[in-house]
Amino acid sequence: MPAQLVEGNTAVIVGAMYAGCDCFFGYPITPASEILHEASRHFPKVGRKFVQAESEEAAINMAYGAAAAGHRVLAASSGPGMSLKQEGISYIAGAELPCVIVDIARAGPGLGNIGPEQSDYNQAVKGGGHGCYRNIVLAPNSVQEMCDFTIKAFDLAFKYRNPAVILADGVLGHMVEPLNFPQTAVEPVIDPTWAVCGNRETRGNLVTSIDLDFKELEAHNLNLQAKYDRIRENEVDYEEYRIDDAEIVLVSYGISSRIAKSAVDAARREGIRAGLFRPVTLFPFPAEELKALAERGSGFISVEMSDGQMREDIRLATGCRDVGLVSRYGGNLIGRDEIMEKMREVA
């Protein structure tokens, strides 16, 4: 299998191109800009479409347009830009269009800085824009997964006609690791039953999210809820590490989950029965699986670079109020020793 050392942001473009994505619309923002750069470099070589948009809003609305035409579209940004994109994402969700959006999260709030943080969790996982909707959210933790999850996100986005978000961070975006390149390339087929392409076959189609009739809009919302339930039922993904006899379960995603994993090994060497539960999908959240661990009697510590945004979901899933939190802010990664200290405290 051909492999190269590749940067995480580049791996997103590799995944997108092998997944049959042929439209990228972006706006510069650190630490996501390399996705824009790589798209500008590679897309035109194979006739795929690249536009540097005038703003984050314009970029996501261009994505909305190309998605409405049934194409595979990628958008990417970081926190401040993601905030601006929320209007468009709400429209994409409301109109039930497939679109993949990558968030290379940075430290906030406000302008913050360009270091990593996982504080966009709520924005990505709970909807983020106006109205009741959900994004499918995948959380890679390696360069390989930056590529593989982008491909998977396109599959899910089209399977459910829904926005799918890759929630990563500045470290995953900028780090270089080996990447095994995809073995197949998707040749996408446009679905003429809903796309609006400017041709005879799709002339009667309409992409919209407005419905002035209260009953109809309620029915639309209920349909969306039913879709999200199907996603919850079928698409939960997670990883477990040394969980079988674990008394303390670290729950962690993305880059933090790698540090948590090394903390588990270190804790085991000290005789602490630790394990790692890593949600791969943040929506749908692996609630049932965590609940089963709680029923078994495990205690939980959420390891995340935010103020316990994911911890709230762990509490809801497990019914445990007493879920520990190890977190850092401001661009600082969580240290293995900080996790160890917390585990020693509760062991």
Add this chain to the structure above:
Amino acid sequence: MASKENVIGSAGMYGVFERKGGSAPTATHYCPGCGHGILHKIIADTMADLDIQDRSVVMSPVGCSVFTYYYIDCGHVQTAHGRAPAVATGISRAEDDAILISYQGDGDLASIGLNETVQAANRGEKMAVFFINNTVYGMTGGQMAPTTLVGEVTATTPTGRDPRDSGYPIHICELLDTLRAPVYIERVSLSNINQIKKARRAVRRALEIQRDKKGYAFVEFLSPCPTILRMDARRIELFINEEMEREFPLKRFRDRSSEVVPIERRESDFSKGSLDGIFGLIGEEEVEVIPDPAFVAKGVKIAGFGGQGVLSMGLALAQAAYRSGRFVSWYPDYGPEQRGGTSNCSVVISGESIGSPVVDHPDVLVAFNRPSLEKFASDVRKGGLILYDGLAGSFNPPEGVAAVPVPATEIALSRGVEQAANTAMFGALMELGNLGLPREAFGGAFKRTFAKKPKLIPLNLEILEEGARSVR
């Protein structure tokens, strides 16, 4: 009774407005005297006449005309307030043959969407933008628009628009006429039959330009909104002809349609072979990374000024480790001082999958300058090593840490390539780093790092060896 309302049909409009439905399936939802109905019909007639309905997609904007898709028989995409030209851009780029029509009112186009308007025009996107200027927000409740006249009373200018508070009406045609890319710009009026005939010609020209894929066309329509402006038919006609036209003179600003060539875009290539080609995978050798739990992981931090090759030395080390079958990660740290200041990177070399790619306590620190040496020396593990450029001066390392000066810059200068100091340093790392990598892996990395300048490899191999000798 309403269902039998007598509506004169149009070839480009649906016969029955099914999406609207209700008790009057052939009546529109627009107020009597509204300009939208007139313009819808002109657009639909023209589309049918030019035989472009299959290719046409109308952006339904926010506002009264959001329901354009009840009426005009073509594809439709409803958009957010102000974003129609961006959405149309997306469709146009995805579908090269599609004809895009961005239908927008004054608040939509000239206020919340002014940026999208100007930028789509400036890119010369293939779209016809039809701008309905009636000086007021309609559906939202009669608020001041960017085109509201000075002194005009609206819901938010109850004593009339006062330019000292709210500025002056914005002239969009004139503004767009400062740009190079637009093919066609005209301002017309829908105030009476004679004006409507001229407006029809402008719509036709704009859509012919789209049919022929020639680029961006913009038509502004001075349009009646008698309901919100509380005027009767006679009065609104006078308002447009006298007051609006005084502010917004009717004019063809440009028509370059006869001089421009069609814009054609390539089709997307989805073949795997093309992708493998652009990513350089053809002939790429395979690397097997074998777990080796006995291998003690090494963390290396490389730091210096920007331009000293700090990051590229880290990448060379990562290549050397990867091609030796180790797990490896490289991570750059851009501090707040990244522009013209110091930079550093972390390289982790391991026999198993790597946790954090950030090296807080390096086994080896490579420092290209004094500030980096002072900043990171105290983080080095006991038993660790510091390699630093001799030009940084003498240095007393922390207890239990060895520090070796390397004449890296000196070697590079003697070879006449100052930027090769990192290669000399790389040689010193090969000699003393104790990273568990075969010697040949270091020089072997240049095949990757100098892939674009293979001529430089022999010289760099010499400098690598000289760097190694200098610390032997």
